[in-house]
Amino acid sequence: MILLNVLLVLAVASVAVLIMIASQDLEVQRSTRLRDAAQANAYARAGELSAITVLRRDGLTAAATDNLSEPWAQLGQQAVAIPGGRFSLAIEDEQARFNLNAMQSGDPGPIDLFQRIGEALDIDPATLIRIATVVRVAGPLTDDSLIVAAGVTRAELDRLAPYVTILPGTTAVNLNTVGLPLMTLLTRDAEVAGKLIEARDRKGYLTPADLAAEGAPTLAGTGFTSDHYRVVTTVTVGDVTQALDSRIARIRGVGTVDVVVTDRRRTAG
16 A cells, blocks of 8 residues: 555656646747747848838939849849748839729729730629729729629639739839730730830830830830839748738938838738
8 A cells, every 4th residue: 555655656746747847848849939930020020121221222323213133123032041941032013013093093094904904814894894993983992802892703803913903093014024914915016015025134124215116105004113012021940930021112202212111911830
């Protein structure tokens, strides 16, 4: 009986020790995860800050053009090793796409372009009318929630996404960053669009003279600069992965340039 009691005491003591060790391990894991999360967040914010810095500098030193040969476009970083993990950064010119809010004014040019985009993607005309109506009635939009509420499906919006965006005001499509499919719709001529892209690839940028040389001297709703960008920084430290999705706007003044984050969304894994 005495031996049984001793064994019982030893068993209870062993369990208590195991519980203490497990608790300590859990606390260590929690502390490690919190440390890794803080470090990942710091790297992500540093990526965002680097984009803000380079866009401000670009706005001051090269105000006449925003093109894919400039430092801001070279900021993108494939996944590279950092202490304890990986870091990557992607930067996108949001004015490389058609701004749905351009239709709010009711001008026929933007509405016609949107209709041609929809036709090229084989989107139901009723869906295009529904989107244009929401913009006209409730715009300027800040996101697509009202469009979805009006009955447009996510699948339809996903098909439109490579061509359209939602930005403040009536921003122009940047001919220095737009892709060939949308350039073709803008020019209404695949051959002219191809020649413009070739000239841009060769020189690094386009000018009004390039458009005139290819027989497209005026393309309504277009320009050669951008002030809206999206930056996605993805960081993994230890077992923690964080993605910081930032929308950045550049505000130009007389001799001044301010760059602000208009939206910031973080996802963690």
